[in-house]
Amino acid sequence: MLKLHNTLTNKKEEFWSIETGKVKMYTCGPTVYDYAHIGNFTAYIFADTLRRYLEYSGFEVRHITNITDVGHLTADDVNQADSGEDKMLKAALREKKTPEEIANFYTESYFDDIKKLNIKKSQYYPRATFHIPQMIKITETLIQKGLAYEKNGNVFFNVDKFPNYGKLSNKKVEELKDGARLEEHPDKRHPYDFALWLKAPKEHILKWESPWGIGYPGWHIECSAMSMEYLGETLDIHTGGEDHFFPHHENEIAQSEGATGKPFSHFWFHNRFLLVDGKKMSKSKENFYILKDVTDRGYDPMVFRLLIISSHYRSNVNFTWETMDQAQTNLEKITRFVKKLQEMVDDSNKKEIRPVIRTYVSTYEKEFKSAMDDDLNTPIALSVLFKLISKVNKDVADGKFNKEKATEVLNFWKEINKILGLRIKSNKKMLPENVEEMLASREAARKENDFEKADRLRDKIDELGFTVEDTSEGQKARRK
Numbered sequence: 047m048l049k050l051h052n053t054l055t056n057k058k059e060e061f062w063s064i065e066t067g068k069v070k071m072y073t074c075g076p077t078v079y080d081y082a083h084i085g086n087f088t089a090y091i092f093a094d095t096l097r098r099y100l101e102y103s104g105f106e107v108r109h110i111t112n113i114t115d116v117g118h119l120t121a122d123d124v125n126q127a128d129s130g131e132d133k134m135l136k137a138a139l140r141e142k143k144t145p146e147e148i149a150n151f152y153t154e155s156y157f158d159d160i161k162k163l164n165i166k167k168s169q170y171y172p173r174a175t176f177h178i179p180q181m182i183k184i185t186e187t188l189i190q191k192g193l194a195y196e197k198n199g200n201v202f203f204n205v206d207k208f209p210n211y212g213k214l215s216n217k218k219v220e221e222l223k224d225g226a227r228l229e230e231h232p233d234k235r236h237p238y239d240f241a242l243w244l245k246a247p248k249e250h251i252l253k254w255e256s257p258w259g260i261g262y263p264g265w266h267i268e269c270s271a272m273s274m275e276y277l278g279e280t281l282d283i284h285t286g287g288e289d290h291f292f293p294h295h296e297n298e299i300a301q302s303e304g305a306t307g308k309p310f311s312h313f314w315f316h317n318r319f320l321l322v323d324g325k326k327m328s329k330s331k332e333n334f335y336i337l338k339d340v341t342d343r344g345y346d347p348m349v350f351r352l353l354i355i356s357s358h359y360r361s362n363v364n365f366t367w368e369t370m371d372q373a374q375t376n377l378e379k380i381t382r383f384v385k386k387l388q389e390m391v392d393d394s395n396k397k398e399i400r401p402v403i404r405t406y407v408s409t410y411e412k413e414f415k416s417a418m419d420d421d422l423n424t425p426i427a428l429s430v431l432f433k434l435i436s437k438v439n440k441d442v443a444d445g446k447f448n449k450e451k452a453t454e455v456l457n458f459w460k461e462i463n464k465i466l467g468l469r470i471k472s473n474k475k476m477l478p479e480n481v482e483e484m485l486a487s488r489e490a491a492r493k494e495n496d497f498e499k500a501d502r503l504r505d506k507i508d509e510l511g512f513t514v515e516d517t518s519e520g521q522k523a524r525r526k
Contacts, residue, residue, distance in 0.1 A: 048103060048419050050283075051360060053291070053314035054214055058421055061100075061313065063282045068106045070277040071097060072311070074269060074286040074294070075111040075171065078152035079137035081336040084350065084365065085327050087163060088320040089287040091351055091467075092359040092422075094165040096285065096315060098465045099418050111168040112272045113156075115149035115175050116252045116262055132262070135251055145252055149173070159337045162347040164467045172272040174263070178254050180271035181263045184305050185242045193304040197233040199245030199259040205238055208300045214314060215292035240297050242267050266297035270310075274302065281311040288316050317359040323366050335365070343367070344478045344510035344525075348469050349374045355424040355466065374525065376432075377468070383435045384459060384470050386442070390452035406451045407458040410434045414462055424466075431462065477523055481512055485521055488514070 048061040063069045073093045076082045090111075100107050116134055134145045141148060153171075160167070185201055188194035193207045205211040205219055212218055219238065231237070241264035246253035253260050273281060279302075286295060295314065302310040319326060322333035340350050353373035357363040404411065410430050417426035438455060441447040463470075477485070488503040504514050512523045 048099070049421055050313060050315060051421050052312075053316050054311075056216070059313075061283075063105065064280060064312070067104065068108070069100050070280075070282045071100075071107055071109045072269070072273040072277060072281050072284050073109065073111040073168070074284075074290055075113050076152070076156050077114040077133055078149045078156065079133040080152060081338070082152075082156050082159060083327065084335050084337060084340065085287070085320040087159065087165075087337065087350075088354050088363055089285070089317050090160060090165055091163060091354045092317045093285040093315070094467060095355055095359075095424060095465065096283075096422060097166060098467060099422060102461075102465050108277065109166075109168040110170055110172065110273060110276045112269060113149070113153055113171050113173045114265065114268060115145070115153075115173050116268075132250075132252065138251070149175075159347075162337065162341075163351050164348065164469045166467075170276055172276060174268040174272070175252070177268070177271050177275060178263065180275050181267045182243075182256050184267060184271055184274075184301065186257065187305045188242065188301060191304065193301075194242055195235065196243075196258050199243075199261055200233045200241065201243040201258055202234055202239040203242055203297070203301055203304070204235060205240070205300065206236060208304050210303070211300050212296065214296050214299055217292060217296070240264065240266060240293065242301065266294055267301060269294070269298050270302040270305075273298075274306075279306045279308050279310075283313040283315055284311040285315040285317075288318055291316055315359075318362045320354075320363045320365055322364075324364055327365075340370070341478060342480060342510075343370075344481055344512060345370055345374060346377070346471070346478050349377050352377050352380075352468060356428060358421075358423060358425055360421070379435065380431070380468065381470050383438065384456075386438075387452045387456040387459065390447075390449055391456055392449075404454055404458070406454050407434065411458060418465065427462075428466075431466075434458075477512070478510075481507055481510060481523060485514070485523055489521060 049058045050061050051057070052059045071093075073090070076086060097107050097109055116132065134148060137143075137148045137152075138145045143151075153173075157167075185194060188203060189196065189201065192204075194201055194203045243256060243258060243263055244261050245259055246261045250262065253262050273284070284295070284298075295316075299310050321327070322331075322335070325331060325333060327334050337347065337350070341347060349370060350373070353365070353369055354363055356373060356376070410433065413430045414427050417423040417430060420426075434455070438447060441451075484503050484507050488500045488507075491497070491499040491503065507514055507523060512525055515522045515524075
């Protein structure tokens with residue numbers, strides 16, 4: 047039985063779903079004003095691993111991930127969604143494009159990256175700008191119930207009127223001024239009230255008609271509207287990074303439960319920050335990376351995925367080029383293991399043959415499942431896999447491993463990899479795509495006797511951490 051740490055209760059609980067065998071899961075998706083960074087993808091990889099394990103455990107998962115393309119202000123985390131510039135508009139001015147062009151470009155970039163990371167696509171990706179009527183309806187309901195108020199075209203949620211405000215973050219209303227570094231707003235009754243709808247200045251591009259005048263939604267109301275539109279008034283599980291813990295998720299609970307009178311989500315799944323060299327990632331600290339920065343250094347995206355799941359989701363992942371090198375070594379070890387099994391079975395393209403009784407992997411199977419059932423403990427689960435790899439390697443060396451055992455182990459690997467989500471390449475495709483492209487260019491240059499260009503390409507490949515050897519069979523590249 048899967049047990050998960052529920053942020054709402056701050057304890058590990060047996061997971062259960064409202065409808066037997068089905069899970070309604072919501073993930074806070076990207077704000078598409080720029081490329082998603084590797085910290086964002088840490089949250090998405092952990093959410094993907096959770097979904098994969100739920101499906102492995104027999105659940106049918108309906109997974110919704112939103113796309114925020116309006117209303118996310120630059121100071122949302124400080125001022126309860128009422129201060130700063132809209133990130134979409136800021137990006138539009140920066141790149142001299144329309145907000146829609148910005149949203150479309152970075153949404154496609156996000157989809158391209160999750161494909162590279164082998165993150166399963168959600169059933170639907172609702173966009174905030176397509177759900178303004180739903181946001182207005184919830185806001186009207188909150189006003190009617192006395193939980194929100196309007197002034198000068200701005201609508202705010204009154205946290206004093208919601209007795210359970212702070213139950214997720216365990217923050218008391220009277221402590222919020224200091225805890226959230228809130229600033230005064232002329233139309234607020236209290237500094238810690240948060241925006242549901244904001245009046246749009248004349249020059250504002252993204253704006254809509256509403257009962258309170260022309261304006262645009264606050265960031266927090268978007269997730270409530272979109273999650274309830276596609277999953278109903280109560281979710282089974284809501285995921286996100288710890289940066290959304292407060293105020294975003296706290297405010298989602300208040301406005302959703304305030305509007306419906308029902309629990310918003312039974313489980314809350316939060317992952318810790320990804321650190322870079324032990325520090326929080328920040329552009330100002332020059333330790334800010336997107337996935338392309340990783341692949342440009344010669345790493346396959348699967349190396350990054352393996353690095354992430356090598357840590358527990360409730361622990362900080364420390365990203366360094368050294369830890370990436372270790373993850374690369376581990377991925378190569380897994381790849382050699384899988385290839386060895388495939389060669390022994392010699393049926394990698396045929397229908398799986400499942401032994402009726404599992405004897406060789408039975409202990410590892412139990413240990414793997416036990417680790418995953420214990421709050422999705424992926425590092426322990428991976429350690430079980432590496433223990434199995436060592437056992438297989440020893441038995442192969444001792445002549446105690448045959449095709450039947452290889453079939454059993456290969457089938458076990460295929461099952462657990464549905465959870466791990468590692469895309470294993472053939473030996474010929476172990477090199478990163480950019481290195482393969484440079485090798486092809488170098489080979490063409492050599493055939494044209496342009497040895498100066500060939501040497502330059504060799505140097506570039508060397509800078510990415512690979513050694514090139516010219517052999518009688520052609521070029522061969524390997525990581526240093």
